Amino acid sequence: MKGHLVALKQRISDLSRYFIVTPIAVVIIVIGLSIVIAMLIDRGLDSSRDQSIDKVMKQNELAVTSELGSYAQIVWSGVGRINSGPVDRDSWQRFMSTYNIRKNFSAISQLSMTEVVTPDSEQSVTQALGQQYSRDIAVYLRNDKTLPPNIVAYMYPETENSLNNVGFDLHNEDLRSRALQQSTQTGEIVITDKLELIRNAQNDSRVNVPAFFMYAPYYDTALPQSNPDERSTAIRGHVAAAFRAENVFKSAMSLADKRHLTIHVSMGRTGNSQLMYTQQATNPTGPKIHKSQQLNVYGQTFTINYEFDRDHIVAASQQQAPLATIVFGVFVALLTGIVTFFFLRDRYHRVMFEKERDITHAKDELLSLASHQLRTPATGVKQYMGMVLQGFAGDITNVQRDFLTKAYKSNERQLHVINDILHLAKLDLGRIVLAKSEFDLADMVRDVVEEQSQDTQAAHLSVSLKLLKKAPIRADEHVLRMVVENIVSNAIKYTDPDGKITVRLQRKDSMYELSIKDTGVGIAESDMPKLFKQFTRLTNARSHMVPGTGVGLYLAKHLAVIHGGDITVVSHVGKGSTFTVTLPILQKNL
Amino acid sequence: MSHKILIVEDEVTLSEAYHTLLKQAKYDVTVAHDGKDALKKVEQFDPDLILLDLRMPILDGVGFLKEYDLKGKHPNVKVIVFSNYDMQEEIDEAYRLGADRYILKAWASPREILNLVKDALDPSQAERH
Numbered sequence: 126m127k128g129h130l131v132a133l134k135q136r137i138s139d140l141s142r143y144f145i146v147t148p149i150a151v152v153i154i155v156i157g158l159s160i161v162i163a164m165l166i167d168r169g170l171d172s173s174r175d176q177s178i179d180k181v182m183k184q185n186e187l188a189v190t191s192e193l194g195s196y197a198q199i200v201w202s203g204v205g206r207i208n209s210g211p212v213d214r215d216s217w218q219r220f221m222s223t224y225n226i227r228k229n230f231s232a233i234s235q236l237s238m239t240e241v242v243t244p245d246s247e248q249s250v251t252q253a254l255g256q257q258y259s260r261d262i263a264v265y266l267r268n269d270k271t272l273p274p275n276i277v278a279y280m281y282p283e284t285e286n287s288l289n290n291v292g293f294d295l296h297n298e299d300l301r302s303r304a305l306q307q308s309t310q311t312g313e314i315v316i317t318d319k320l321e322l323i324r325n326a327q328n329d330s331r332v333n334v335p336a337f338f339m340y341a342p343y344y345d346t347a348l349p350q351s352n353p354d355e356r357s358t359a360i361r362g363h364v365a366a367a368f369r370a371e372n373v374f375k376s377a378m379s380l381a382d383k384r385h386l387t388i389h390v391s392m393g394r395t396g397n398s399q400l401m402y403t404q405q406a407t408n409p410t411g412p413k414i415h416k417s418q419q420l421n422v423y424g425q426t427f428t429i430n431y432e433f434d435r436d437h438i439v440a441a442s443q444q445q446a447p448l449a450t451i452v453f454g455v456f457v458a459l460l461t462g463i464v465t466f467f468f469l470r471d472r473y474h475r476v477m478f479e480k481e482r483d484i485t486h487a488k489d490e491l492l493s494l495a496s497h498q499l500r501t502p503a504t505g506v507k508q509y510m511g512m513v514l515q516g517f518a519g520d521i522t523n524v525q526r527d528f529l530t531k532a533y534k535s536n537e538r539q540l541h542v543i544n545d546i547l548h549l550a551k552l553d554l555g556r557i558v559l560a561k562s563e564f565d566l567a568d569m570v571r572d573v574v575e576e577q578s579q580d581t582q583a584a585h586l587s588v589s590l591k592l593l594k595k596a597p598i599r600a601d602e603h604v605l606r607m608v609v610e611n612i613v614s615n616a617i618k619y620t621d622p623d624g625k626i627t628v629r630l631q632r633k634d635s636m637y638e639l640s641i642k643d644t645g646v647g648i649a650e651s652d653m654p655k656l657f658k659q660f661t662r663l664t665n666a667r668s669h670m671v672p673g674t675g676v677g678l679y680l681a682k683h684l685a686v687i688h689g690g691d692i693t694v695v696s697h698v699g700k701g702s703t704f705t706v707t708l709p710i711l712q713k714n715l
Numbered sequence: 716m717s718h719k720i721l722i723v724e725d726e727v728t729l730s731e732a733y734h735t736l737l738k739q740a741k742y743d744v745t746v747a748h749d750g751k752d753a754l755k756k757v758e759q760f761d762p763d764l765i766l767l768d769l770r771m772p773i774l775d776g777v778g779f780l781k782e783y784d785l786k787g788k789h790p791n792v793k794v795i796v797f798s799n800y801d802m803q804e805e806i807d808e809a810y811r812l813g814a815d816r817y818i819l820k821a822w823a824s825p826r827e828i829l830n831l832v833k834d835a836l837d838p839s840q841a842e843r844h
Binding site for chain 2: 502504544
């Protein structure tokens, strides 16, 4: 039996871990899940970001390309004008002014027409120009390459400074020359690398502003232009548009996020790329994502470098979604964990309660059965011994009577013990049977004390009785007798020789108060809670079986309680104890 | 003429003890060991008093009482239910079926049993304990 109990206790402690481990596992799982989801969202966030970035970059590409495209239209239209008929200073002004570039195309700072001059035509060209500009025009800063000069003829708008540029050979500068040649040979618009605008070619004053030019060729329409060589022969000049880079890109990038995006625009082939324009983010924060984009437009390579504030690419709410998920997940996990814990614990307790109840039941059924089986032979002994003692088997000697009486009493005690075990069993099964009758409590107490007188004398204890003369009560006499017997015998058991036991029966209001005071070993403060409670069924039953009574204090208290009373104790270690039994005089109907 | 007492008890130890006791007290005694046996014996024996144990094999005390129909058919017969099992339900049932007395075997000494029997058979002649 003990082995089984130990195994059961082990299982119970294993099970108790179940309602601690499981909730913790649940918490961990839910948090783990939410971390996984957060990671997925984060990845999704990355892809959202990427999409967003792509969108921005595509938008910019489109903006830049279409912006430059619209400028190209103007340049080509200039070419168209030239091809449709002779152009002079006035007609160029008139033509270009219709575009209202200051208003509509403010990035263009100048639209010019150039003329290619051959040794044959030089004189006439310069003379014609001189007439239009009312001053002597000559080709100046002639190039040192073998190229026929390509001189500025007309420009729009005309400024005091720009008028001085008429006659300037554009081939003089390598960057321009290269672009012009490329344009000539391809027949296409070409954008130069970064240049500085010339304010006044005469005194070589330059405007320190990043700029570039767009050149479109016009040819002698009578000549073939089907390959670079033919084109080089047929070239008659270019339409040139000057751009301040800042104005071009500012308007192109006007839709981009100004707060959290930095854009650098460079022009030129790799290794020769020059920064043209920077749009600085006004509120840059946090980590950055760098992206680079290359556009090849009109023979020029534009490199756009982006610096995105990583945390501002997508909406703030989306941005915080992963963190929010984890926080939410933790919260849910804790909540679930707590609920799980309480649920499991409750179930555990319920299961344990039921288990214990079942075990108790089984034990008590067993106790009942055993007790009843024990009663029978003991009853047999009682009958036969009783018959001899009561004269039904003839006369007996005094010695025989003496011996038989002792045997009879011993057997009676045994029957008492069995009876008390049964009571214990019944108590838990809730089946105590109270057989109430009217009797005198004082008489009963006196009787009990006298019964135990042999024990008191043997233990050299003095007993003093202070009882009411009469104490009528309506109760189960046998049950109360057990209670009193238990307390008195405890007093005897725990009091050293030459000690004193005082039994007092008083009446207080509607209750009887029976106090049994001893000068015994006393009960420690720490043992007090256990006194009436500690009860492990079989073990205690045996240890509380004092000869002659066998009722544990647990039982005694319960028996008093079901009568509507109680048992209390006051005790000091080394001094003694006083047990007080209170019982109602008039019974409530139970 | 002495009264006739039927003892219905399955435990031989006890039935013998009671038999001895009652015979000593000059009663006419018969023993049955279970309810079924008891039903058979009552036909022939026709007792004045039955000492009836409750827990018996084959047919128990309550079963016997039902069959015997104490109140209906044998209103003059006295029944003392004695048992070592004190279950309230059984006790109530026995009384309901007409039993006069209930005692716990374990508490009743021989003299007490005799007194009970005398008291049941003839209340006026009972020796007060």
